[in-house]
Amino acid sequence: MTDVKHAPNPRADFGRRLRQLRRDRGWTLAEVADRSGLAISTISKAERGVISLTYDRLSQLARGLEVDLAAFFNAEGQSFEPGSFAVARKGDFKRQETPNYVYEMLFPDLWNKAMTPMMGSLKAREFMDFEDFVRHPGQEFLVVLEGAVTVFAEGREPVHLEAGDSLYFDSAVGHLYASDSDQDARILVVCVPGAGT
Template sequence: MTYDRLSQLSVGLGVDLAVFFTAEGQRFEAGSFAVARGGDFERQETQNYVYEMLFPDLWNKAMTPMMGSLKARELVDFEDFVRHPGQEFLIVMEGEVTVFVEGRDPVHLAAGDSIYFDSSVGHLYASGGDRDARILVVCVPGPEGGFVSSGGRV
């Protein structure tokens, strides 16, 4: 299942997104901290992305951090733009990324470049080069507390 659909399902069921990646978790409490070592993630693969969900056993986080690889190369690889309440941050760790934003010219990013935007605006990511790009994405939900997709498949 795709990230946007998992997010929509978590809102509909009133559960933390992390429950889809681990059966047991701990609530993040004020004053606490957590460390993720290399390889500490839950993998979720779709047609266009490979998500590495960080801190899957830490529930009720204020943000959803994930690393991943972009398999898609073109806008035509997608059925529709993704939209969800909140804000989103992306930094390119390796390779090149094209960020498609509905109603705007594509934004081309190289390793070390980043973008921060209102994620209720339709958006998609694709590798800009001939190999899969590596990215770090952090999503912060909107005031509703959850993510909602336009129904697009990513």
């Protein structure tokens, strides 16, 4: 039986890691906010484990702190080198949960990857569940593993995807994913950062 006081808390762990990365640089919340484009209150809440950040905000924060995205999940990691070969077994991931998504960040101890692979679950059921579109520099690949998904893209008609269907797009275009059933859909997403990110 797991002691509730000592149960893993990914949001609190993430917050401690974020605070340590900021302090290692000797930067204030205001400096990180200026560098990342995120609000001071957002960074502060993330550091205190009050909120979890979506992928687009994680990317902004990583650029602002000048760290690899994986640094938020592991204090140390190995850089991906030519000839490298890494295996992730089922359950080998770091969890990041937001109100609409559960991200399973794959290979969190492998730094300087050319892409960010994530598996996850979609808790959102419709566009109204979101405050705004997600957007970040780069390209994105999505494949539906289980269930059905509607992809909302800024300026486009929604796209319905069934299990086995996939989509590849410019992730700078605002986008959202929502499950099309009473069950959370399972997806695999691979993000490739844009030039200069």
